[in-house]
Amino acid sequence: MYKQDNRLAVRGTYIHAPKLGEIEVVESALIVVGAAGAVEQILLPDDPSFEANCRAAKDAGHYVQLRENQYLLPGLVDLHVHAPQWPQAGRALRVPLEQWLQQYTFPLEARYSDIEFAQCVYQSLVNTLLANGTTTALYFASIHLESSLLLAQICLESGQRALVGKVSMDNPEQCPDYYREQSTSAGLATTEAFICGVKSLPNNQLSMVRPVVTPRFIPSCTDEMLLGLGQIANQHDCHVQTHCSESEWEHQYVLDRFGKSDTECLADMGLANGKSVFAHANFVSDEDMTIIHEAAVGIAHCPMSNIYFANSVFPTRKALNTGINVGLGTDIAGGPSPSLLFNCQMATSMSRILESGVDPTLRDSVRGVADSRLTFQEAFWMATAGGGAALGENIGVFKPGYCFDAIVVDFNVEHSNIANWPELENADEQLEKIIYNANRQNIVRVWVNGQTVVDRASSR
Ligand code: GUN
Ligand code: FE
Numbered sequence: 255m256y257k258q259d260n261r262l263a264v265r266g267t268y269i270h271a272p273k274l275g276e277i278e279v280v281e282s283a284l285i286v287v288g289a290a291g292a293v294e295q296i297l298l299p300d301d302p303s304f305e306a307n308c309r310a311a312k313d314a315g316h317y318v319q320l321r322e323n324q325y326l327l328p329g330l331v332d333l334h335v336h337a338p339q340w341p342q343a344g345r346a347l348r349v350p351l352e353q354w355l356q357q358y359t360f361p362l363e364a365r366y367s368d369i370e371f372a373q374c375v376y377q378s379l380v381n382t383l384l385a386n387g388t389t390t391a392l393y394f395a396s397i398h399l400e401s402s403l404l405l406a407q408i409c410l411e412s413g414q415r416a417l418v419g420k421v422s423m424d425n426p427e428q429c430p431d432y433y434r435e436q437s438t439s440a441g442l443a444t445t446e447a448f449i450c451g452v453k454s455l456p457n458n459q460l461s462m463v464r465p466v467v468t469p470r471f472i473p474s475c476t477d478e479m480l481l482g483l484g485q486i487a488n489q490h491d492c493h494v495q496t497h498c499s500e501s502e503w504e505h506q507y508v509l510d511r512f513g514k515s516d517t518e519c520l521a522d523m524g525l526a527n528g529k530s531v532f533a534h535a536n537f538v539s540d541e542d543m544t545i546i547h548e549a550a551v552g553i554a555h556c557p558m559s560n561i562y563f564a565n566s567v568f569p570t571r572k573a574l575n576t577g578i579n580v581g582l583g584t585d586i587a588g589g590p591s592p593s594l595l596f597n598c599q600m601a602t603s604m605s606r607i608l609e610s611g612v613d614p615t616l617r618d619s620v621r622g623v624a625d626s627r628l629t630f631q632e633a634f635w636m637a638t639a640g641g642g643a644a645l646g647e648n649i650g651v652f653k654p655g656y657c658f659d660a661i662v663v664d665f666n667v668e669h670s671n672i673a674n675w676p677e678l679e680n681a682d683e684q685l686e687k688i689i690y691n692a693n694r695q696n697i698v699r700v701w702v703n704g705q706t707v708v709d710r711a712s713s714r
Contacts, residue, residue, distance in 0.1 A: 552644025
């Protein structure tokens with residue numbers, strides 16, 4: 255997938271969320287992308303160089319003009335996805351988290367010692383996420399070095415921007431014999447080997463795929479493992495990802511073991527910094543939120559998964575008001591859907607449920623948590639710019655210097671679920687419709703770093 259020259263010019267209407275809660279619609283723009291895949295300039299038709307730039311791009315054979323009924327949006331950022339769990343997406347959600355891990359998930363993840371199985375699943379998932387418009391994904395792989403490296407390689411070859419973690423888990427009290435690091439020191443050494451392996455993958459010069467230090471969650475790791483991973487992350491200047499205060503059981507487990515919250519522990523272990531992403535964070539306290547904000551840690555909000563495993567709705571409004579960079583995650587397979595647009599919709603819906611409450615036997619004045627609702631504009635920000643900010647990457651908005659990761663949403667495809675009456679609505683409302691009713695057939699083209707990775711437009 256690696257190309258030396260990613261030059262491109264795309265003409266059409268784009269919609270993005272450069273600021274939380276604000277949507278910007280720019281009609282008839284020309285986005286000019288440079289050889290390294292970053293946006294060079296954004297021109298409007300009244301710019302004196304507009305026509306000349308269109309012509310130059312046409313002559314060079316890299317001009318793309320969107321049709322009516324097509325919108326250009328930033329590529330979606332999935333901030334939390336478990337690649338090896340793809341085969342069980344959409345099943346086994348009737349038991350609590352701790353039982354689900356032991357009964358279904360660890361046995362499935364243990365299979366990734368089989369590299370052929372890994373190849374088949376990982377390619378299927380990466381293709382599916384790209385087709386759904388996910389241009390960047392922050393992945394948990396499994397404990398296995400070889401197949402975790404394979405996932406990184408598949409992302410690179412398929413053209414997806416990815417951050418991939420080999421999972422660390424060494425605590426014999428929480429991890430079964432068949433799915434645990436051989437020892438703490440072996441686990442730490444494997445993590446370092448993984449980091450070096452990803453950095454030296456052929457054609458990864460642009461760091462399109464990055465390694466991530468990945469303690470599964472505090473219960474699966476010994477103290478030595480957590481401390482060692484903190485040191486490795488620091489030495490290698492790596493991203494970190496883990497689950498944080500996800501469920502009541504997990505939150506209480508950490509309080510019982512350390513007398514502290516997940517957030518305090520992770521900070522003590524050197525695992526909370528500007529390159530860290532904590533998944534879920536449902537049960538964090540106000541003090542934890544302050545720590546997360548001050549350390550510039552991002553949060554991956556996974557609204558679907560939280561319904562099943564956290565029995566709660568993440569107080570997203572509060573986190574955003576605190577100034578935390580919150581993005582969205584599918585959390586496959588705790589969340590059943592590979593679509594981040596669906597999770598956008600769910601983030602909005604769940605926040606309404608949190609605000610209003612749902613038990614009709616209670617008076618409406620005591621049923622919910624006031625001021626919890628999110629708008630679709632805010633959910634869209636989280637799925638794009640918010641995810642990018644959480645990762646510290648220049649992605650998620652259209653802006654000179656930012657990577658050109660983008661999707662084309664077409665209202666007019668066959669079998670679309672979107673009712674298309676443009677004369678009745680403005681572009682903001684059309685974005686709302688995209689969030690509620692677009693699915694993969696509406697996503698006709700996907701670029702990552704200026705390279706086409708999905709193209710259904712030209713095949714029609
Ligand atoms: N906590 C520890 N492991 C997992 C996992 O695989 N999925 C979710 N949702 N939570 C976890
Ligand atoms: Fe998860």
